[in-house]
Amino acid sequence: MxxxxxxxxxxxxxxxxxxxxxxxxxxxxxxxxxxxxxxxxxxxxxxxxxxxxxxxxxxxxxxxxxxxxxxxxxxxxxxxxxxxxxxxxxxxxxxxxxxxxxxxxxxxxxxxxxxxxxxxxxxxxxxxxxxxxxxxxxxxxxxxxxxxxxxxxxxxxxxxxxxxxxxxxxxxxMGKPAPTKPSTRPAFPAGLKPNSSTPSAKPLQRALKAAGFMNKTVAESDNYGPKTQESVGLFHRKYPQYAAQGSTWDVAIGPKGWNHLFTLAYGK
Ligand SMILES: [Zn+2]
CATH class of the missing domain: 3.40.80.10 (Peptidoglycan recognition protein-like)
Incomplete structure:
Protein backbone atom coordinates (compact mmCIF):
# COMPACT_ATOMS: atom_id res chain seq x y z
CA MET A 1 0.00 0.00 0.00
CA MET A 174 -11.37 -12.63 7.33
CA GLY A 175 -11.51 -16.17 6.04
CA LYS A 176 -14.24 -17.42 8.35
CA PRO A 177 -15.47 -20.89 7.40
CA ALA A 178 -18.57 -20.76 5.21
CA PRO A 179 -21.76 -21.58 7.13
CA THR A 180 -22.58 -24.34 4.62
CA LYS A 181 -20.47 -27.16 3.23
CA PRO A 182 -19.23 -26.62 -0.34
CA SER A 183 -21.39 -29.44 -1.65
CA THR A 184 -24.61 -28.01 -0.20
CA ARG A 185 -26.64 -25.10 -1.48
CA PRO A 186 -25.27 -21.71 -0.39
CA ALA A 187 -27.58 -18.73 0.00
CA PHE A 188 -28.01 -16.61 -3.13
CA PRO A 189 -25.26 -14.01 -2.93
CA ALA A 190 -26.89 -10.57 -2.91
CA GLY A 191 -25.67 -8.40 -5.76
CA LEU A 192 -24.65 -11.29 -8.05
CA LYS A 193 -25.05 -10.00 -11.59
CA PRO A 194 -23.56 -10.24 -15.10
CA ASN A 195 -20.35 -8.31 -15.83
CA SER A 196 -19.48 -7.97 -12.15
CA SER A 197 -16.91 -9.80 -10.03
CA THR A 198 -18.36 -8.89 -6.63
CA PRO A 199 -19.64 -11.15 -5.26
CA SER A 200 -17.55 -13.82 -6.95
CA ALA A 201 -19.22 -15.84 -9.73
CA LYS A 202 -17.09 -18.93 -8.94
CA PRO A 203 -19.73 -20.82 -6.89
CA LEU A 204 -22.21 -20.22 -9.74
CA GLN A 205 -19.70 -21.52 -12.30
CA ARG A 206 -19.04 -24.66 -10.22
CA ALA A 207 -22.78 -25.34 -9.96
CA LEU A 208 -23.27 -24.70 -13.70
CA LYS A 209 -20.49 -27.23 -14.41
CA ALA A 210 -21.86 -29.78 -11.94
CA ALA A 211 -25.35 -29.44 -13.44
CA GLY A 212 -24.03 -29.73 -17.01
CA PHE A 213 -24.64 -26.18 -18.22
CA MET A 214 -20.97 -25.19 -18.46
CA ASN A 215 -18.06 -27.03 -20.00
CA LYS A 216 -15.80 -28.36 -17.22
CA THR A 217 -12.72 -27.00 -19.03
CA VAL A 218 -13.83 -23.36 -18.66
CA ALA A 219 -11.49 -21.59 -16.21
CA GLU A 220 -13.07 -20.30 -13.00
CA SER A 221 -13.21 -16.55 -12.64
CA ASP A 222 -14.70 -14.14 -10.13
CA ASN A 223 -16.16 -12.25 -13.07
CA TYR A 224 -19.70 -13.09 -14.22
CA GLY A 225 -18.49 -12.89 -17.80
CA PRO A 226 -19.78 -13.97 -21.23
CA LYS A 227 -19.20 -17.73 -20.67
CA THR A 228 -21.05 -17.69 -17.36
CA GLN A 229 -23.83 -15.65 -18.93
CA GLU A 230 -24.12 -18.09 -21.83
CA SER A 231 -24.39 -21.02 -19.43
CA VAL A 232 -27.04 -19.28 -17.31
CA GLY A 233 -28.88 -18.56 -20.57
CA LEU A 234 -28.79 -22.29 -21.35
CA PHE A 235 -30.15 -23.06 -17.88
CA HIS A 236 -33.05 -20.62 -18.39
CA ARG A 237 -33.71 -22.08 -21.84
CA LYS A 238 -34.38 -25.38 -20.09
CA TYR A 239 -36.11 -23.89 -17.03
CA PRO A 240 -37.84 -20.72 -18.34
CA GLN A 241 -39.91 -20.45 -15.15
CA TYR A 242 -36.78 -19.10 -13.43
CA ALA A 243 -35.94 -16.55 -16.15
CA ALA A 244 -36.96 -12.92 -15.89
CA GLN A 245 -40.42 -12.27 -17.25
CA GLY A 246 -40.67 -12.47 -21.02
CA SER A 247 -37.20 -13.83 -21.58
CA THR A 248 -36.17 -17.44 -22.08
CA TRP A 249 -32.56 -16.43 -22.64
CA ASP A 250 -31.99 -14.47 -19.46
CA VAL A 251 -28.28 -14.30 -18.54
CA ALA A 252 -28.91 -13.05 -14.99
CA ILE A 253 -29.74 -15.67 -12.38
CA GLY A 254 -32.15 -14.87 -9.55
CA PRO A 255 -32.57 -16.46 -6.11
CA LYS A 256 -35.13 -19.05 -7.23
CA GLY A 257 -33.08 -20.08 -10.27
CA TRP A 258 -30.00 -20.23 -8.06
CA ASN A 259 -31.75 -22.62 -5.64
CA HIS A 260 -32.96 -24.87 -8.44
CA LEU A 261 -29.55 -24.90 -10.14
CA PHE A 262 -27.81 -25.93 -6.90
CA THR A 263 -30.37 -28.66 -6.30
CA LEU A 264 -29.71 -29.96 -9.83
CA ALA A 265 -25.95 -29.72 -9.23
CA TYR A 266 -25.64 -31.22 -5.76
CA GLY A 267 -29.01 -32.61 -4.79
CA LYS A 268 -31.01 -31.46 -1.79
ZN1 LIG B 1 -15.69 11.57 9.22
Whole structure:
Protein backbone atom coordinates (compact mmCIF):
# COMPACT_ATOMS: atom_id res chain seq x y z
CA MET A 1 0.00 0.00 0.00
CA UNK A 2 1.31 3.44 -0.92
CA UNK A 3 2.22 5.50 2.20
CA UNK A 4 1.77 9.28 2.07
CA UNK A 5 2.39 10.51 5.63
CA UNK A 6 -0.31 12.88 6.87
CA UNK A 7 0.93 16.13 8.40
CA UNK A 8 -1.31 16.19 11.48
CA UNK A 9 -1.53 13.19 13.86
CA UNK A 10 -0.50 12.09 17.34
CA UNK A 11 2.66 9.99 17.48
CA UNK A 12 2.31 6.72 19.42
CA UNK A 13 -0.53 5.31 21.50
CA UNK A 14 -1.06 4.87 25.22
CA UNK A 15 -4.19 2.69 25.03
CA UNK A 16 -4.94 -0.37 22.88
CA UNK A 17 -6.90 -0.10 19.63
CA UNK A 18 -10.51 -1.29 20.09
CA UNK A 19 -12.64 0.46 17.47
CA UNK A 20 -12.61 1.06 13.70
CA UNK A 21 -14.29 4.23 12.43
CA UNK A 22 -15.75 4.40 8.91
CA UNK A 23 -15.80 7.83 7.23
CA UNK A 24 -16.63 9.07 3.79
CA UNK A 25 -14.56 11.78 2.15
CA UNK A 26 -17.38 14.00 0.85
CA UNK A 27 -15.37 13.84 -2.37
CA UNK A 28 -16.28 12.79 -5.90
CA UNK A 29 -16.09 9.20 -7.11
CA UNK A 30 -12.92 9.28 -9.18
CA UNK A 31 -9.90 7.07 -9.90
CA UNK A 32 -7.52 9.28 -7.86
CA UNK A 33 -9.78 10.29 -4.97
CA UNK A 34 -7.80 8.35 -2.33
CA UNK A 35 -4.53 9.78 -3.63
CA UNK A 36 -5.97 13.31 -3.72
CA UNK A 37 -7.30 13.18 -0.16
CA UNK A 38 -4.03 11.64 1.08
CA UNK A 39 -2.18 14.55 -0.56
CA UNK A 40 -4.61 16.96 1.09
CA UNK A 41 -3.87 15.37 4.51
CA UNK A 42 -0.12 15.59 3.81
CA UNK A 43 -0.21 19.29 2.97
CA UNK A 44 -3.07 20.47 5.21
CA UNK A 45 -2.80 23.92 6.80
CA UNK A 46 -2.83 24.35 10.58
CA UNK A 47 -6.39 25.66 10.40
CA UNK A 48 -7.75 22.17 9.64
CA UNK A 49 -5.51 19.58 11.35
CA UNK A 50 -7.18 16.31 10.32
CA UNK A 51 -6.05 12.91 9.09
CA UNK A 52 -7.05 9.24 8.79
CA UNK A 53 -5.07 6.01 8.79
CA UNK A 54 -6.11 4.93 5.30
CA UNK A 55 -7.98 6.46 2.33
CA UNK A 56 -9.68 4.20 -0.22
CA UNK A 57 -11.31 4.71 -3.60
CA UNK A 58 -12.48 2.13 -6.13
CA UNK A 59 -9.03 1.15 -7.36
CA UNK A 60 -6.60 1.73 -4.48
CA UNK A 61 -5.91 2.25 -0.80
CA UNK A 62 -3.40 4.81 0.46
CA UNK A 63 -1.89 4.67 3.96
CA UNK A 64 -1.66 8.13 5.61
CA UNK A 65 -0.96 7.36 9.29
CA UNK A 66 0.62 4.21 10.81
CA UNK A 67 -1.67 2.07 13.00
CA UNK A 68 0.64 2.75 15.92
CA UNK A 69 0.03 6.49 15.64
CA UNK A 70 -3.21 8.36 16.31
CA UNK A 71 -4.88 9.84 13.23
CA UNK A 72 -7.06 12.87 13.98
CA UNK A 73 -10.30 11.65 12.40
CA UNK A 74 -12.98 11.31 15.07
CA UNK A 75 -12.50 13.22 18.34
CA UNK A 76 -13.47 10.94 21.20
CA UNK A 77 -12.24 7.82 19.38
CA UNK A 78 -8.80 8.93 18.21
CA UNK A 79 -6.84 7.45 21.13
CA UNK A 80 -8.27 3.92 20.78
CA UNK A 81 -9.47 4.00 17.16
CA UNK A 82 -8.40 3.47 13.57
CA UNK A 83 -10.01 5.64 10.88
CA UNK A 84 -10.61 4.88 7.22
CA UNK A 85 -11.91 7.37 4.64
CA UNK A 86 -14.07 6.05 1.77
CA UNK A 87 -14.63 7.94 -1.50
CA UNK A 88 -18.26 9.07 -1.59
CA UNK A 89 -20.81 11.24 0.17
CA UNK A 90 -22.90 10.83 3.34
CA UNK A 91 -25.99 11.75 1.29
CA UNK A 92 -25.66 8.64 -0.91
CA UNK A 93 -28.62 6.28 -1.13
CA UNK A 94 -28.14 2.57 -0.46
CA UNK A 95 -28.33 2.04 -4.22
CA UNK A 96 -25.55 4.59 -4.78
CA UNK A 97 -23.42 2.90 -2.11
CA UNK A 98 -23.85 -0.35 -4.03
CA UNK A 99 -23.18 0.97 -7.54
CA UNK A 100 -20.19 -0.31 -9.46
CA UNK A 101 -17.76 2.38 -8.26
CA UNK A 102 -18.85 2.17 -4.62
CA UNK A 103 -18.64 -1.63 -4.58
CA UNK A 104 -14.98 -1.23 -5.51
CA UNK A 105 -14.60 1.25 -2.64
CA UNK A 106 -16.39 -1.07 -0.20
CA UNK A 107 -14.23 -4.02 -1.29
CA UNK A 108 -10.98 -2.10 -0.79
CA UNK A 109 -12.22 -0.80 2.57
CA UNK A 110 -13.37 -4.29 3.63
CA UNK A 111 -9.89 -5.66 2.86
CA UNK A 112 -8.25 -3.04 5.09
CA UNK A 113 -10.85 -3.44 7.86
CA UNK A 114 -10.62 -7.27 7.77
CA UNK A 115 -6.84 -6.97 8.23
CA UNK A 116 -7.33 -4.60 11.17
CA UNK A 117 -9.93 -6.86 12.80
CA UNK A 118 -7.53 -9.80 12.63
CA UNK A 119 -4.43 -7.87 13.68
CA UNK A 120 -6.06 -6.05 16.60
CA UNK A 121 -8.56 -8.77 17.58
CA UNK A 122 -11.59 -6.57 16.89
CA UNK A 123 -14.88 -8.37 16.15
CA UNK A 124 -16.33 -7.46 12.73
CA UNK A 125 -19.59 -6.19 14.18
CA UNK A 126 -21.33 -2.81 13.98
CA UNK A 127 -21.60 -1.08 17.35
CA UNK A 128 -24.31 1.40 18.26
CA UNK A 129 -23.29 4.76 19.70
CA UNK A 130 -24.31 3.48 23.14
CA UNK A 131 -22.17 0.35 22.77
CA UNK A 132 -19.25 2.51 21.63
CA UNK A 133 -19.66 4.78 24.67
CA UNK A 134 -19.83 1.67 26.89
CA UNK A 135 -16.37 0.59 25.73
CA UNK A 136 -17.25 -2.34 23.45
CA UNK A 137 -14.97 -3.46 20.63
CA UNK A 138 -16.12 -3.27 16.99
CA UNK A 139 -16.82 -1.04 14.01
CA UNK A 140 -18.74 2.26 13.91
CA UNK A 141 -19.40 5.20 11.62
CA UNK A 142 -18.14 8.71 12.36
CA UNK A 143 -21.79 9.57 13.04
CA UNK A 144 -21.78 7.08 15.95
CA UNK A 145 -18.64 8.72 17.39
CA UNK A 146 -20.38 12.12 17.14
CA UNK A 147 -23.45 10.69 18.89
CA UNK A 148 -21.44 8.89 21.59
CA UNK A 149 -19.03 11.68 22.54
CA UNK A 150 -20.61 14.88 21.18
CA UNK A 151 -17.26 16.35 20.10
CA UNK A 152 -18.11 16.73 16.40
CA UNK A 153 -21.30 17.03 14.37
CA UNK A 154 -20.15 14.90 11.41
CA UNK A 155 -22.75 12.40 10.21
CA UNK A 156 -20.67 10.38 7.73
CA UNK A 157 -20.94 7.81 6.27
CA UNK A 158 -24.63 8.75 6.28
CA UNK A 159 -27.88 6.95 7.14
CA UNK A 160 -27.88 4.69 4.08
CA UNK A 161 -24.41 3.17 4.36
CA UNK A 162 -24.88 -0.57 3.57
CA UNK A 163 -23.53 -1.99 6.83
CA UNK A 164 -24.97 -5.44 6.11
CA UNK A 165 -23.17 -5.76 2.79
CA UNK A 166 -19.95 -4.20 4.11
CA UNK A 167 -19.74 -6.43 7.20
CA UNK A 168 -20.47 -9.54 5.15
CA UNK A 169 -17.51 -8.66 2.92
CA UNK A 170 -15.29 -8.01 5.96
CA UNK A 171 -16.26 -11.36 7.46
CA UNK A 172 -15.72 -13.15 4.15
CA UNK A 173 -12.28 -11.59 3.77
CA MET A 174 -11.37 -12.63 7.33
CA GLY A 175 -11.51 -16.17 6.04
CA LYS A 176 -14.24 -17.42 8.35
CA PRO A 177 -15.47 -20.89 7.40
CA ALA A 178 -18.57 -20.76 5.21
CA PRO A 179 -21.76 -21.58 7.13
CA THR A 180 -22.58 -24.34 4.62
CA LYS A 181 -20.47 -27.16 3.23
CA PRO A 182 -19.23 -26.62 -0.34
CA SER A 183 -21.39 -29.44 -1.65
CA THR A 184 -24.61 -28.01 -0.20
CA ARG A 185 -26.64 -25.10 -1.48
CA PRO A 186 -25.27 -21.71 -0.39
CA ALA A 187 -27.58 -18.73 0.00
CA PHE A 188 -28.01 -16.61 -3.13
CA PRO A 189 -25.26 -14.01 -2.93
CA ALA A 190 -26.89 -10.57 -2.91
CA GLY A 191 -25.67 -8.40 -5.76
CA LEU A 192 -24.65 -11.29 -8.05
CA LYS A 193 -25.05 -10.00 -11.59
CA PRO A 194 -23.56 -10.24 -15.10
CA ASN A 195 -20.35 -8.31 -15.83
CA SER A 196 -19.48 -7.97 -12.15
CA SER A 197 -16.91 -9.80 -10.03
CA THR A 198 -18.36 -8.89 -6.63
CA PRO A 199 -19.64 -11.15 -5.26
CA SER A 200 -17.55 -13.82 -6.95
CA ALA A 201 -19.22 -15.84 -9.73
CA LYS A 202 -17.09 -18.93 -8.94
CA PRO A 203 -19.73 -20.82 -6.89
CA LEU A 204 -22.21 -20.22 -9.74
CA GLN A 205 -19.70 -21.52 -12.30
CA ARG A 206 -19.04 -24.66 -10.22
CA ALA A 207 -22.78 -25.34 -9.96
CA LEU A 208 -23.27 -24.70 -13.70
CA LYS A 209 -20.49 -27.23 -14.41
CA ALA A 210 -21.86 -29.78 -11.94
CA ALA A 211 -25.35 -29.44 -13.44
CA GLY A 212 -24.03 -29.73 -17.01
CA PHE A 213 -24.64 -26.18 -18.22
CA MET A 214 -20.97 -25.19 -18.46
CA ASN A 215 -18.06 -27.03 -20.00
CA LYS A 216 -15.80 -28.36 -17.22
CA THR A 217 -12.72 -27.00 -19.03
CA VAL A 218 -13.83 -23.36 -18.66
CA ALA A 219 -11.49 -21.59 -16.21
CA GLU A 220 -13.07 -20.30 -13.00
CA SER A 221 -13.21 -16.55 -12.64
CA ASP A 222 -14.70 -14.14 -10.13
CA ASN A 223 -16.16 -12.25 -13.07
CA TYR A 224 -19.70 -13.09 -14.22
CA GLY A 225 -18.49 -12.89 -17.80
CA PRO A 226 -19.78 -13.97 -21.23
CA LYS A 227 -19.20 -17.73 -20.67
CA THR A 228 -21.05 -17.69 -17.36
CA GLN A 229 -23.83 -15.65 -18.93
CA GLU A 230 -24.12 -18.09 -21.83
CA SER A 231 -24.39 -21.02 -19.43
CA VAL A 232 -27.04 -19.28 -17.31
CA GLY A 233 -28.88 -18.56 -20.57
CA LEU A 234 -28.79 -22.29 -21.35
CA PHE A 235 -30.15 -23.06 -17.88
CA HIS A 236 -33.05 -20.62 -18.39
CA ARG A 237 -33.71 -22.08 -21.84
CA LYS A 238 -34.38 -25.38 -20.09
CA TYR A 239 -36.11 -23.89 -17.03
CA PRO A 240 -37.84 -20.72 -18.34
CA GLN A 241 -39.91 -20.45 -15.15
CA TYR A 242 -36.78 -19.10 -13.43
CA ALA A 243 -35.94 -16.55 -16.15
CA ALA A 244 -36.96 -12.92 -15.89
CA GLN A 245 -40.42 -12.27 -17.25
CA GLY A 246 -40.67 -12.47 -21.02
CA SER A 247 -37.20 -13.83 -21.58
CA THR A 248 -36.17 -17.44 -22.08
CA TRP A 249 -32.56 -16.43 -22.64
CA ASP A 250 -31.99 -14.47 -19.46
CA VAL A 251 -28.28 -14.30 -18.54
CA ALA A 252 -28.91 -13.05 -14.99
CA ILE A 253 -29.74 -15.67 -12.38
CA GLY A 254 -32.15 -14.87 -9.55
CA PRO A 255 -32.57 -16.46 -6.11
CA LYS A 256 -35.13 -19.05 -7.23
CA GLY A 257 -33.08 -20.08 -10.27
CA TRP A 258 -30.00 -20.23 -8.06
CA ASN A 259 -31.75 -22.62 -5.64
CA HIS A 260 -32.96 -24.87 -8.44
CA LEU A 261 -29.55 -24.90 -10.14
CA PHE A 262 -27.81 -25.93 -6.90
CA THR A 263 -30.37 -28.66 -6.30
CA LEU A 264 -29.71 -29.96 -9.83
CA ALA A 265 -25.95 -29.72 -9.23
CA TYR A 266 -25.64 -31.22 -5.76
CA GLY A 267 -29.01 -32.61 -4.79
CA LYS A 268 -31.01 -31.46 -1.79
ZN1 LIG B 1 -15.69 11.57 9.22
Missing amino acids: EFVQARWYGPGRSVPIRVIVIHDMEAPEGPNTAENVAHWFATMSASNKASAHVCVDANSAVRCVADGDRAWHAPGANSDGLGIELAGYARQTREQWLDQYSKGVLENAARVVAGWCQKHNIPAVKLTAAELAAGKRGIVGHRDVSAAYGQTNHTDPGPNFPWDYFLSRVNAL
